[in-house]
Amino acid sequence: MTGASVAAREGRWAWRFTGFMTVCVYIFMFAPIVATVILSFNDSMFGGFPMTGVSLRWYAKLMTNEPVLAAFKTSLWIALVTAAVSTLVGVIAAVALVRFDFRGKQTISTLVLLPALVPETILGVGLLVLIQAVHQPRTLWLLLLGHILLTLPYVVLIVQARLVGVRRSYEEAALSLGAPRISTFREITLPLLIPAVMASILLAFTISFDNTSASLFWRPAGVETMPTQILAMLKISISPEINALGTIMILVTVGVPLVGGAILQGVSHFRKRSNKKGNQP
Numbered sequence: 433m434t435g436a437s438v439a440a441r442e443g444r445w446a447w448r449f450t451g452f453m454t455v456c457v458y459i460f461m462f463a464p465i466v467a468t469v470i471l472s473f474n475d476s477m478f479g480g481f482p483m484t485g486v487s488l489r490w491y492a493k494l495m496t497n498e499p500v501l502a503a504f505k506t507s508l509w510i511a512l513v514t515a516a517v518s519t520l521v522g523v524i525a526a527v528a529l530v531r532f533d534f535r536g537k538q539t540i541s542t543l544v545l546l547p548a549l550v551p552e553t554i555l556g557v558g559l560l561v562l563i564q565a566v567h568q569p570r571t572l573w574l575l576l577l578g579h580i581l582l583t584l585p586y587v588v589l590i591v592q593a594r595l596v597g598v599r600r601s602y603e604e605a606a607l608s609l610g611a612p613r614i615s616t617f618r619e620i621t622l623p624l625l626i627p628a629v630m631a632s633i634l635l636a637f638t639i640s641f642d643n644t645s646a647s648l649f650w651r652p653a654g655v656e657t658m659p660t661q662i663l664a665m666l667k668i669s670i671s672p673e674i675n676a677l678g679t680i681m682i683l684v685t686v687g688v689p690l691v692g693g694a695i696l697q698g699v700s701h702f703r704k705r706s707n708k709k710g711n712q713p
Contacts (some may be wrong), residue, residue: 444500472675500677506572510657511641516577518636522587527617528641529588530595530618531603537689550586555582556649563650569671570588570652578650579643583636590635594628634692642685 441707475485494500516544528534547555559578563570598621606616622629644659649662658681 435672453582458690468678468680472670472679474672477672478619490672493673494676494680497673499656500661500673501657504626504655506655507641507658510572510576510579511637513576514640515637517635518580518583522584522627522632523591523625524593525584525623526588526591527621531600533626540668542556544588545585547581552643552645555648560649570650572652572655573633575647575650575652575655578646579640582646583639586685587632591625591628594625598624630692634689638685638689641688642681645712 473486473488475489482680505563525544529537529544541636550558556578558571563574566680568574602620602624603616606620607613611619642659644663647657647660648663651657656664658677662674662677665671667676
């Protein structure tokens with residue numbers, strides 16, 4: 433057996449072993465999620481296998497659970513406002529950091545991206561200590577500001593990555609023809625940034641809606657978000673309602689980006705088709 437055939441055989445075994453380990457990792461990661469979704473339709477009061485029947489009773493029970501509904505409304509409101517504010521501020525910050533040179537630019541860039549580098553638990557404890565040091569009570573608005581602080585770095589990174597690929601010549605051509613800088617941004621730069629803006633909105637919404645560790649430290653007394661409500665329910669008992677609630681959380685955090693991406697892709701295809709029809713004689 434030649435050295436080349438031995439090396440090829442070893443390479444095949446290495447790829448097979450890598451594929452086997454990859455499959456094991458995916459099973460380890462997603463098997464609990466699949467089990468949660470399946471058990472949410474279990475008719476039994478005991479959340480385990482074997483299932484005694486298929487039923488939607490636990491979803492119906494969630495619809496009448498006032499604490500869960502209140503937590504869902506709170507999480508939805510915070511996530512929507514966080515996505516809007518962090519995207520607006522992030523786009524402005526990204527444009528300033530990419531298109532302009534000013535004193536302290538590197539320092540500001542580091543400060544903006546720093547929350548993404550610090551673990552959420554450490555950041556949550558640190559801000560909680562700061563709030564208590566200045567004798568500031570925890571409020572819903574402080575929780576909202578905390579979520580904006582967490583999501584802003586990701587928005588800036590996404591928009592920066594897109595903006596770097598946009599040629600300055602488009603903006604410079606408009607400015608040379610007498611267009612105001614604001615009009616140039618609105619008519620030229622912003623349409624080119626739409627994919628990054630949409631991705632930022634979806635990512636910020638998902639991070640905020642699914643945040644657990646930071647919300648535990650920043651939420652005021654008596655206010656629960658969806659993740660903290662699930663933890664509160666787990667402390668009492670493992671009810672089948674938790675499986676249903678977990679399934680809803682999975683649908684929201686996974687479904688919203690998928691639906692948003694599909695809509696964005698559809699709009700992009702529609703624009704390309706419209707441009708092709710407009711260019712045809």
